[in-house]
Amino acid sequence: MEILATDIKQFVYCPRVIYYTYVEPVPKKVSFKMKYARQQHHILNQKEKRRSLKRYHLIDGERLFGYEIYSDMLNIRGKVDILIDTKRKQGQQYFPVECKDSDSKIHNNVKYQLVAYAMAIEEMTGTRVNKGFIYNINEGKAYPIEITKEQRDFVRKMISMIKKIVYEEYFPEPRSRKRCFDCEFRRYCNDLDIESDNKVRKQNFKKVQELFNLKKPAP
Ligand code: SF4
Secondary structure (H helix, E strand, O other): OOEEHHHHHHHHHOOHHHHHHHHOOOOOOOOHHHHHHHHHHHHHHHHHOOOOOHHHOOOOOEEEEEEEEEEOOOOEEEEEEEEEEOOOOOOOOEEEEEEEOOOOOOOHHHHHHHHHHHHHHHHHHOOOOOEEEEEEOOOOEEEEEEOOHHHHHHHHHHHHHHHHHHHOOOOOOOOOHHHHHHOOOHHHOOOOOOOOOHHHHHHHHHHHHHHHOOOOOOO
């Protein structure tokens, strides 16, 4: 079974997303926030093509946008936002870059997606990838991420767990119920008392207010 690198991101966010994607597929509700994120991705790609590599602390290199990756060993495929190919004289190096538009915190789901990209690029090129970047669109800043052995092992483990969910039609427990309020699948998780979680609801509304400069008070 081949999975997508984005499945790793989804699995870290909540394993149930894998169940709703492969075992019992359900229609996804695309929120305004998600549409906004996609627009930002497109704008970034246009701007990034004109910028230098200074923010990645690299001198020279080619940027490949939307670069397709695959790994026969991991059974994954995907498209990395940017692949930097330094073509350095002292030895070729590759750096995957994943873009995000949310807060400045580096979330594990994006980090492990980046690790999966790094592992696939290694297999494709035969070149060790020791570092990648998470680029925050809002801040215009790139955060370096070291690719460690522990992270690689964890990616392999997650791929096995994703396959277990799919092959055994296993309905997993949520990663964290705090994430349910913003989740596009929340109407399918009927076993959770999501609606009564007013605290989370207010926190999320506040974030949307800040993002879009809304004046209306939280309900
Ligand atoms: S609503 Fe909660 S439990 Fe259900 S998929 Fe989303 S995050 Fe997971």
